[in-house]
Amino acid sequence: MKPCAEPDDPARLDALLAQARVASRQAYAPYSRFHVGAAVLADDGRVFTAANVENASYGLTSCAERNAVFAAVFAGVRKIVAVAIHTPTAEPVSPCGACRQVIHEFGSKAVVVSGCDGDGRHRWTIDELLPGAFGPKDL
Numbered sequence: 001m002k003p004c005a006e007p008d009d010p011a012r013l014d015a016l017l018a019q020a021r022v023a024s025r026q027a028y029a030p031y032s033r034f035h036v037g038a039a040v041l042a043d044d045g046r047v048f049t050a051a052n053v054e055n056a057s058y059g060l061t062s063c064a065e066r067n068a069v070f071a072a073v074f075a076g077v078r079k080i081v082a083v084a085i086h087t088p089t090a091e092p093v094s095p096c097g098a099c100r101q102v103i104h105e106f107g108s109k110a111v112v113v114s115g116c117d118g119d120g121r122h123r124w125t126i127d128e129l130l131p132g133a134f135g136p137k138d139l
């Protein structure tokens, strides 16, 4: 399927970042108080958002990025073209290693963009974030 949305379009990525920022308001983060939001752009143009969900058993915490990817997959998506992240920081941060691997599973060419409370933005490809990744092609 041809992507409905160009993942490198700056306006498209800005809109995705705005959706990630809104999603961060739904975070359940009483332990870290670090409210993260994510927005996933699927190859059919649909956008799926989520936030981090923590647990009293800390290790069960699930990051915003993984929750958003899983929401997309559950809705039938099998290819994602971009992921936007919003963190409550002065500078943009990059996704954790586990989330990089999950993004790669459904978007080996995905663009990842990060925004924050400050004006900074950062953009990578998933290949830059997880070079030489193990993935579906290896099985």
Ligand code: THU
Pocket (backbone or CB within 6 Å): 029, 032, 034, 035, 036, 051, 052, 053, 054, 061, 062, 063, 064, 065, 085, 094, 095, 096, 099
């Ligand atoms: N977190 C995310 O949701 N995404 C990231 O990219 C970094 C970390 C969450 C996990 C935890 O709930 C809190 O932020 C602090 O690590």
